[in-house]
Amino acid sequence: MISIKQYGEFETSWCPGCGNFPLLESLKKALAHLDLPPHRVMISSGIGQAAKAPHYMHCHMFNGLHGRSLPVAQGMKMANPEMTVICESGDGCVYGEGGNHFLAAIRRNMDITLLVHDNQIYGLTKGQASPTTQRGHVTKTQPGGAPSEAFNPVAVAVAMKAGFVARAFTGEPEHLTEMIVQAVNHPGFSLVDIFQPCVSFNKVNTFGWYKERCRVVEDHDPTDWGAAMALADEFGERIPLGVLYRGERPVLATPEPLARHRYAAGDLAAVLQSYA
Amino acid sequence: MPDTSINIVIGGEAGQGLATVGQLMARAATRAGYHLLVNQDYMSRIRGGHNFFSIRMGPEPVMAIAEGIDVFVALDGRTIDEHRDQLNAGAIVIAGEALDTAGLNALRVPFKELAPKPLFHNVVALGVLGAAVCGDVTILEDLLRQTFGKKGDTVVQANLDVVRKAFAWVGEQEFDFSCIAPPQENPGRRLMLDGNEAIALGALAAGCNFVSFYPMTPATTVPITLIAKGAPLGLVHDQAEDEIAAINMAIGASYAGAKALVATSGGGFALMTEGVSLAGVSETPLVVVVAQRPGPATGMATRTEQADLNLVLHAGHGEFPRAVFSPGTVEECFSLTHRAFDLAEQYQTPMFVLTDQFLADSYRAVPPFDLDGLPEIAQPLMDAPAPYKRYALTDDGVSPRVVPGFAEVLVRADSHEHDEQGRITEDPANRVRQNVKRLDKGNGLMQDVIGPEYYGLDESDEAADLVLLCWGSSLGACLEAAERLNAKGLTRTAVLHFSQVYPLREEQFMDFLESAGQVVAVEGNATAQFARLVARETGFVVTGSVLRFDGRPLSPGYVLKGLESII
Ligand SMILES: Cc1ncc(C[n+]2csc(CCOP(=O)(O)OP(=O)(O)O)c2C)c(N)n1
């Protein structure tokens, strides 16, 4: 049995009370629950407060560029299909700077898990609107209120029939852990969009705001795409948590770790001969 | 030495299959034992327009493109108008009966008679061309069997019938064209491939097993070749959503143990630059192929230029070491790409192979690459004793790189400034240590620099009146221009060619520059970028230059003309 202790405890640079703490705890719990030792897990992250998470645990880590956590994660998975690959970053990183990669990753459907710390704000750069910031939300850079309609990541993912789409909230840590476990277990691309209150820069979508609205869905059949679409679209007085959609699609997978791959001399010679 | 080569030009509209005729002809010439050099001039369109495929072939090595035409296959009327002025004395024109060839030494081909179906008209052209240059029909027959074998015996037979008929028809014609000189005896087995194919093969020979890319002319045939030849052997490939994704995927794959390559042209590379910096700081091995075309921005998609040297030298924010290779020949495309993989792993930093459309698409006949004689490629570790530090400080700046997933040590790579363990830190002393460590790898890279090749006058080691300073694909044009100048006996000319343009090691070449009567930079750009680099790195200022930036490759004639006003 793997214990959560194997994932370690580290000093962080997060603000006290930040939703990132319970999120990190849930991730470690989920990995321990999955009986995965740290050296079987590779985490790719981008840039932002969320993206620092893998620095605060034991695991293989590639902390890359803002917006680019998904391409790196997919490169890792293609190079070593035997590893558990998790991609972790913020709403700005994944849906804004990396928006095109988000769409492409859903279409590709590799067996990776995307955990988005969705605080509906750019935390690290001190409170500008992110793609999930609600329209009208006033910030220093959007003094007249965020002018654009908010991006609904789960609705887009369900619309694209991503294999596993879930929503969670750090205020429901056990449920969150369970969502991460299921997401990692899902063969194919899985998304967990996680509400993670930012106590310093998002004074609209606070812990209380989410607590009031978020309800774990019951009696929902996640294989019913129409019902999933309707649930994913709900973002207001009531926000559903849980697995919204689950479907089966062909998974894009490579056969073997490339680090062990070698060409046979005879095969290379035959390639050359084809140019004679 | 008299020029024993002939220049064959096949021209027509896009979509007429002229590249197929050209490739089959060039391959036949390769098998017959000739040397050759192909230039593909095509417009950025799929149908119509005016394209041409030229094959300069001969019994002696062919170094550069030729201006004049000896054998001209015109698949449409416009082609004749475009190239009429280039016909050498005695040139023969092969054209359909319907085309106006008045005043030309023409072989007027009854295409419909030789092959009722238009589908076979390019095989007719191939047969007539092969026969006109006194080629061996059996070589063409073998090639057609190989090319169409997959489509079944009926298709093969139909093609064979057409090519034989075309040969027979030529045999019955009275025309005035002297055969090309026979090839040297026993030229040995050769391969025919272009620069991009050679890059892909060099990569495969180095163990490259991952390519991610976004299509962009003239780089796309690198991934195409890798996929065609490597995927059946286990190479993993992905056409990414954009170049940013392509380079980040390759970095992720490389971190996790793949031997990764990305290939693009200037615009796509501009998008990749943040990734270049990421490879630099995360110390992830990566080979980046940049096939240049004219810029700025979209420029001219299917044309050639050498104007992205500055971009590649400076791409990526922050400071980290790199090396930039600039192959001058198809052989160097192979060997330098192979080397780039070795150095990328040894120094854990991005390596660049900088070519251009001309070389990328230029077929040559080359001796088979010696796979057994290639140096070993550096390999990462699969495990290390605990406590493992990914960015451990070492004397040469190189930290042992472990691939994650094969042992219990954890591998932490980071784009922030980081400590030896790969954790974020803003500590100033650590910052200095890590930055110095990364730059220290440049000392090793400097020791491994391939010096420029000096093509001197003769064994006497005499200083030259004129040194042509060049890099990358300009080599051939300079060599032939120098040969012609030397043949005249007036200006004693040498060529100094760099197949690695960065870093530069002064002691490898300063003597040649300083002892020369005059140094002239020959480059495919408007600002003599390489000459300026030399000045910046060494203080040696090159005063003269012959520059070409009309999108067409440098030719010996262009170089000589440019030199007229300088020397
Ligand atoms: C290319 C690039 N552009 C901008 C930035 C600055 N930047 C860093 S993090 C960030 C936004 C972070 O927001 P989010 O992804 O939601 O993460 P959070 O901090 O909220 O967890 C920005 C704009 C950067 N690092 N790189």
Ligand code: SF4
């Ligand atoms: S800025 Fe917000 S998201 Fe970042 S650590 Fe502080 S509370 Fe958390």
Ligand SMILES: [Mg+2]
């Ligand atoms: Mg955020």
